[in-house]
Amino acid sequence: MEFLLSSAIGLLTAAGVYLVLRARSWPVVLGLALLSYATNLFLFATGRLVLNLPPVISASAAGYTDPLPQALVLTAIVISFGMTAVIVVMALRSFFENGSDHVDGKAEDAA
Template identity: 85%
Template sequence: MEFLLSTAIGLLTAAGVYLALRARTWPVVLGLTMLSYATNLFLFATGRLVLNQPPVISPDVVAYTDPLPQALVLTAIVISFGMTAVIVVMALRSFLESGSDHVDGQDKPVPAENRETTEGRA
């Protein structure tokens, strides 16, 4: 089980780094999302992989599972969702302004008459 989880974390991290280094915005967004998934799995795995054990220590329980990584993962899920939403909006706005989804703006822009105008929008 530990090998499977560590392999999944490694593959998600490798794919996330590869996509985050791409020159287009949407692969970068997907790469950051995969990196956040890998981080969530890593945080969850730090709580020891224990089955059918209570998260609360009591005098009659010999083994328990750590509830802190679960709370950290829930917090990380909310933060990564918000971060992804902000990055998607920024990428969309950048595409509408420049006519290109290239990260550094070096791609050929779409002519102004072929793209939607953004004047008057917030």
């Protein structure tokens, strides 16, 4: 299971980096979303999910589930949603002002 999760994180990271390096703005937005998903999976994987244990330390429980990674993932989801909204608005504004969806604002030369 650890191999599957680490492979998924690596695949999401690789696809996100590949899309971030594209020349158009919409693949860059999708790449940033994939990178945020990979980060969320990584944060969640650091928490070591434990079954049937409470998320708080009590005297009667032999162990506990660490609630910090879950809280970090929830915070990261909210931050990535806001970041994605801002980047989409910036990409739309650039497209409407320049008439092109290239990251640098220049249209590619027609061959």
